[in-house]
Amino acid sequence: MNWDIYRKLLSYVRPYKGRLFVSVIASIGVAGSDAAAAKLVQPFIDWIVVEARADLLSYVPFIVIGLASFKGISRYVQEYFIRTAGQLVMFDLRNEVFGHTLALSMRYFSRVSSGTVMSRILNDITIMQASVAEVLVGLLKEVLTLVSLTVVAFYADWKMALMAFVVLPLTAWPASAIGKRIKSYSKKGQTAMGELTAALEQSMSGIKVIKAFGTEQKEYDKFEAENRSFYSFFRKVIKYDAASSPVMEILLSLGGAAVIWYGLHRVFEGKMTQGELFSILAAVMFMYTPAKKLSKLYNRIQQAIGAAERVFELRAEPVEIHDTSDAVAMPRVRGEIVFDRVGFSYGDEQVLEDFSFTAAPGEVVALVGASGAGKSTVAGLLNRFYDVSEGSVRVDGTDIREVTLDSLRANLALVDQETFLFNESVRNNVLYGCPEAEDSKLNDAIDQAYAREFIEQLPQGVETGIGNRGVRLSGGQRQRICIARAILRDAPILILDEATSALDTESEAMVQKALQNLMHNRTTLVIAHRLSTVMHADKILVLDKGKIVEQGRHDQLVAQDGLYRRLYTMQFQNGNEE
Ligand SMILES: Nc1ncnc2c1ncn2[C@@H]1O[C@H](COP(=O)(O)OP(=O)(O)OP(=O)(O)O)[C@@H](O)[C@H]1O
Numbered sequence: 001m002n003w004d005i006y007r008k009l010l011s012y013v014r015p016y017k018g019r020l021f022v023s024v025i026a027s028i029g030v031a032g033s034d035a036a037a038a039k040l041v042q043p044f045i046d047w048i049v050v051e052a053r054a055d056l057l058s059y060v061p062f063i064v065i066g067l068a069s070f071k072g073i074s075r076y077v078q079e080y081f082i083r084t085a086g087q088l089v090m091f092d093l094r095n096e097v098f099g100h101t102l103a104l105s106m107r108y109f110s111r112v113s114s115g116t117v118m119s120r121i122l123n124d125i126t127i128m129q130a131s132v133a134e135v136l137v138g139l140l141k142e143v144l145t146l147v148s149l150t151v152v153a154f155y156a157d158w159k160m161a162l163m164a165f166v167v168l169p170l171t172a173w174p175a176s177a178i179g180k181r182i183k184s185y186s187k188k189g190q191t192a193m194g195e196l197t198a199a200l201e202q203s204m205s206g207i208k209v210i211k212a213f214g215t216e217q218k219e220y221d222k223f224e225a226e227n228r229s230f231y232s233f234f235r236k237v238i239k240y241d242a243a244s245s246p247v248m249e250i251l252l253s254l255g256g257a258a259v260i261w262y263g264l265h266r267v268f269e270g271k272m273t274q275g276e277l278f279s280i281l282a283a284v285m286f287m288y289t290p291a292k293k294l295s296k297l298y299n300r301i302q303q304a305i306g307a308a309e310r311v312f313e314l315r316a317e318p319v320e321i322h323d324t325s326d327a328v329a330m331p332r333v334r335g336e337i338v339f340d341r342v343g344f345s346y347g348d349e350q351v352l353e354d355f356s357f358t359a360a361p362g363e364v365v366a367l368v369g370a371s372g373a374g375k376s377t378v379a380g381l382l383n384r385f386y387d388v389s390e391g392s393v394r395v396d397g398t399d400i401r402e403v404t405l406d407s408l409r410a411n412l413a414l415v416d417q418e419t420f421l422f423n424e425s426v427r428n429n430v431l432y433g434c435p436e437a438e439d440s441k442l443n444d445a446i447d448q449a450y451a452r453e454f455i456e457q458l459p460q461g462v463e464t465g466i467g468n469r470g471v472r473l474s475g476g477q478r479q480r481i482c483i484a485r486a487i488l489r490d491a492p493i494l495i496l497d498e499a500t501s502a503l504d505t506e507s508e509a510m511v512q513k514a515l516q517n518l519m520h521n522r523t524t525l526v527i528a529h530r531l532s533t534v535m536h537a538d539k540i541l542v543l544d545k546g547k548i549v550e551q552g553r554h555d556q557l558v559a560q561d562g563l564y565r566r567l568y569t570m571q572f573q574n575g576n577e578e
């Protein structure tokens, strides 16, 4: 069964058992008030209505108001504590799952769409939240109420009560059948929701391309189709969910009819007082609400389990790249990088093969080669976004798999090919990664990245907010902010993956000069298509399909009649030195 899921859920509830306890006590109050109300019907009918005892009359309003108030307060206490407990459980769960997601490897993110992950953390946990609270409260309160009402009914006249309760279990069967259906559809519905979120996310991030290529209609149709399949799944959920109440109602009316018919007979035969009959009827009527809620609860449990399964599945996703148990912190390194016969593939296809090179501390090593040759992959492996499949990557002689990820990455500063800026101020974007840096350092970094001029022209200078993905800045401006961010990090190893590709020749020359200073006492890995960027490197590695085909200094490589020379002459013949 789903005990495993329940057990896991319970482990999250455990910290809030105090709230649970209070709520349980209050539930007893709620159930007790219902039972007392049903029980009091009997003296009311027998003594006041039938025997007309005027002396008891003045108690009636007090009892009615008193009972209602007691029940109201009990219910409030019970709901407040159980629902806050439910929210707190989800609060913890959302944090935990998000934290876990952050730790997952890049491989996971290239496999699973961000829409799916979002749907898990937002939608699924919300479904669970509704359900954990409802289940915990509901189950307890409704069961208690049913039990105490049953006791009242049996106490009044067991034969008649027995007769009434024969009908009730019959409702369990259709309710469970409906519940099963709902579970399977809700699961599919959530998948559809994930796809919808993914489609939406993609259109939003690709909005420029959509407009430029005039594919609004196509995107609309795609979205409409996803939306439709989402609807059609939910229509089925609604179909069964909506059926569960009427089915229960009809079944309960059968019970009611039988009870009234049989009960009246017993009163006419003198085996039961009028008061007892009405007390039992009241008990059965009071049972209608909890029984109905229980049947809905069953469906909710099914939905919650579907959602919980998906959430725990993400929670259980193994963290591929993690610190080994004996990982040590890597101190600030001198910056020697060794790729030793590295082999790597993302999937089936080998991306790097027998890939070896050495960068001495302080050296500038450039990677050039056609698109898809594997340059960014090399940068990714050094960052340990992925682990090598063969060979090893060593920094200062230590295999990077033997040190903690944090300490490794503290030694690296990356300017990635895909510039990414957070939706925050320029200042916070530059400070990202070292938030405590002083203003003087921040300003130096901005100067060195040649970003001062345009930043000062922004409406609020460094405090200007950057729109989603930095849309308010040009490509080159964005790159310069990313460079400033990396400069500020002041790490011994600098990785520049097409870091200056969006800059004009003049700014590039300037940034290049600034980087030159920066590269002074740090090891730098430069990746660039423009050979003018890499001409002054200490060592140039020419990559072709994941292999180093040539290496050496610029003049050496030009002297050889190889790939580098061909690339170089081509870039020159085009009339510019880019
Ligand atoms: N996340 C990924 N999953 C699967 N394959 C990938 C992934 N990233 C890159 N590849 C593949 O690995 C190969 C090398 O990619 P890489 O990004 O290293 O190329 P590159 O030399 O940086 O190219 P460019 O100059 O265009 O940036 C390519 O064939 C690419 O299709």
Ligand SMILES: [Mg+2]
Pocket (backbone or CB within 6 Å): 375, 376, 377, 417, 497
């Ligand atoms: Mg690349």
